[in-house]
Amino acid sequence: MLVPTIVLAEALYIAEKGRVAFDFQKMYGLIREESEFEIVSLTPEILEEAMKIKKVPELHDRIITATARFYRAGILTKDKIILESEIET
Numbered sequence: 001m002l003v004p005t006i007v008l009a010e011a012l013y014i015a016e017k018g019r020v021a022f023d024f025q026k027m028y029g030l031i032r033e034e035s036e037f038e039i040v041s042l043t044p045e046i047l048e049e050a051m052k053i054k055k056v057p058e059l060h061d062r063i064i065t066a067t068a069r070f071y072r073a074g075i076l077t078k079d080k081i082i083l084e085s086e087i088e089t
Contacts, residue, residue, distance in 0.1 A: 005039060
């Protein structure tokens with residue numbers, strides 16, 4: 001499972017703001033330790049893909065969507081805008 005760094009950054013922000021009660025350090029440690037997960041960084045190619053996505057207005061979500069398109073991967077999300085955008089990955 002690919003985990004974009006932007007997802008981790010958003011999770012850290014949510015944890016620090018107390019919006020959702022969870023242990024970010026524990027989650028991050030598990031993601032780093034488990035071989036099923038691969039953390040992927042924002043690259044120029046992914047940024048270029050994000051610039052093409054117009055149906056997802058929020059930049060962080062565009063980066064997540066662009067990462068999925070770049071790697072031809074699915075997206076595990078409840079985000080209504082991403083789901084309704086019908087962006088092909």
